[in-house]
Amino acid sequence: MRDIPGTWRRVAAGAGLIGPDGSAAPTIFAEMSDLAARTGAVNLGQGFPDEDGPAEVLEAARAAIAKGVNQYPPGRGIPSLRTAISEHQQRFYSLTVDPDCDVVVTAGATEAIAASLLALIDGPDDEVVVFEPYYDSYAACVALAGARLVAVPLRWPDFQPDLDALRAAVTDRTRVILVNDPHNPTGAVFSSEVRAEVVRLAERHDAVIVEDEVYEHLVFDEPHVPLATVPGAWERTLSISSAGKTFSVTGWKIGWVSGPAALVDAVLAVKQFLTYANGAPFQPAVATGLALPDAFFASIAASLRHKRDVLGAGLQSAGFAVSHPQGSYFTVVDAAALGATDAADFCRTLPERAGVVAIPLTAFVTPAHKSEYATLVRFAACKRIEVIDEAARRLQSLR
Numbered sequence: 001m002r003d004i005p006g007t008w009r010r011v012a013a014g015a016g017l018i019g020p021d022g023s024a025a026p027t028i029f030a031e032m033s034d035l036a037a038r039t040g041a042v043n044l045g046q047g048f049p050d051e052d053g054p055a056e057v058l059e060a061a062r063a064a065i066a067k068g069v070n071q072y073p074p075g076r077g078i079p080s081l082r083t084a085i086s087e088h089q090q091r092f093y094s095l096t097v098d099p100d101c102d103v104v105v106t107a108g109a110t111e112a113i114a115a116s117l118l119a120l121i122d123g124p125d126d127e128v129v130v131f132e133p134y135y136d137s138y139a140a141c142v143a144l145a146g147a148r149l150v151a152v153p154l155r156w157p158d159f160q161p162d163l164d165a166l167r168a169a170v171t172d173r174t175r176v177i178l179v180n181d182p183h184n185p186t187g188a189v190f191s192s193e194v195r196a197e198v199v200r201l202a203e204r205h206d207a208v209i210v211e212d213e214v215y216e217h218l219v220f221d222e223p224h225v226p227l228a229t230v231p232g233a234w235e236r237t238l239s240i241s242s243a244g245k246t247f248s249v250t251g252w253k254i255g256w257v258s259g260p261a262a263l264v265d266a267v268l269a270v271k272q273f274l275t276y277a278n279g280a281p282f283q284p285a286v287a288t289g290l291a292l293p294d295a296f297f298a299s300i301a302a303s304l305r306h307k308r309d310v311l312g313a314g315l316q317s318a319g320f321a322v323s324h325p326q327g328s329y330f331t332v333v334d335a336a337a338l339g340a341t342d343a344a345d346f347c348r349t350l351p352e353r354a355g356v357v358a359i360p361l362t363a364f365v366t367p368a369h370k371s372e373y374a375t376l377v378r379f380a381a382c383k384r385i386e387v388i389d390e391a392a393r394r395l396q397s398l399r
């Protein structure tokens with residue numbers, strides 16, 4: 001493999017996944033889920049729920065398959081799903097989105113991110129500003145698109161960016177400011193000052209904002225505020241979300257992008273040659289989900305908030321210093337007090353020491369910055385409460 005020329009090397013290197021022998025390693029999520037399966041450890045690594053989502057959503061997918069909704073859907077997505085996405089944006093954010101031209105359905109948020117970056121990047125001098133640590137596909141996709149990644153650090157324990165560092169990162173070379181809020185892996189929700197500054201900087205330097213909002217309904221304090229709602233932002237913002245987290249169907253891979261028609265058309269121009277179309281029977285099911293009453297959306301946030309609290313208490317009593325996530329599936333701890341000096345080594349030995357799998361934060365940063373995150377570890381709270389209790393019980397053995 002290491003002798004094969006091609007873009008794969010740049011992509012794997014972008015994600016920090018070139019092994020010592022020059023071959024590409026699997027992502028940390030795959031490695032850690034595999035480790036959990038092999039050792040029987042409780043898997044609080046990869047962020048996926050261990051319970052099914054709403055019965056009516058699952059039933060709608062079964063019904064669609066039974067009715068023969070099994071061939072290519074329209075590349076832009078079926079009309080009823082695009083309408084449901086438009087109504088969702090209006091209901092929760094008062095954003096007016098034309099279902100015919102301001103939306104495209106994608107193969108998960110992952111394809112939406114890839115297609116957006118490929119669509120917007122024009123050459124090797126273009127820069128993409130991201131907050132670091134960042135979701136792992138960001139650096140890989142920036143590399144795939146042939147651009148340069150410019151990282152603005154988020155620091156323990158509140159993980160809000162320094163506004164001066166943000167101002168210094170955005171220049172006329174910035175093509176895209178890629179924001180993830182609520183944030184994976186830190187659980188941060190960005191302040192209104194950060195949102196305002198992102199939009200101001202994008203306007204000043206004529207950059208496009210791409211916001212990954214897959215955890216939009218998993219917030220614990222205030223309702224989510226999309227960047228697209230900040231005055232001046234809409235015409236330069238692509239908003240990305242996904243059914244995976246909201247409806248606990250991460251394997252369905254139904255995502256979407258919304259924004260002004262010209263930007264969405266650019267994304268569609270690329271998407272149609274990545275997957276052309278995707279997920280025919282899941283699309284009407286996600287439309288059903290997006291139309292569920294407000295009580296459903298409130299209940300998933302309340303349930304995850306409770307799980308965050310139980311997980312946080314367990315981690316604290318095991319001896320970790322624990323951050324206070326305001327959203328997302330995740331809680332970050334500092335494992336220094338438990339002797340960690342290398343988060344990846346700590347996570348690789350955690351199944352043996354305590355029967356639990358977690359993810360090192362160093363998996364979400366560029367190799368040159370790993371030392372700044374060397375003792376930080378991410379645990380997922382999106383599991384049944386008895387699973388979190390069991391993990392917490394096992395972790396007490398670390399003391």
Ligand code: PMP
Nearest residue numbers: 108109110135184214242244255
């Ligand atoms: N962005 C973030 C921040 C995520 O955590 C995930 C989770 N997998 C994704 C994108 C990908 O979403 P999807 O499964 O819809 O592709």
Ligand code: GLN
Nearest residue numbers: 029030045046047048184
């Ligand atoms: N988003 C999930 C996480 O951060 C899963 C990622 C993946 O498997 N690619 O854990």
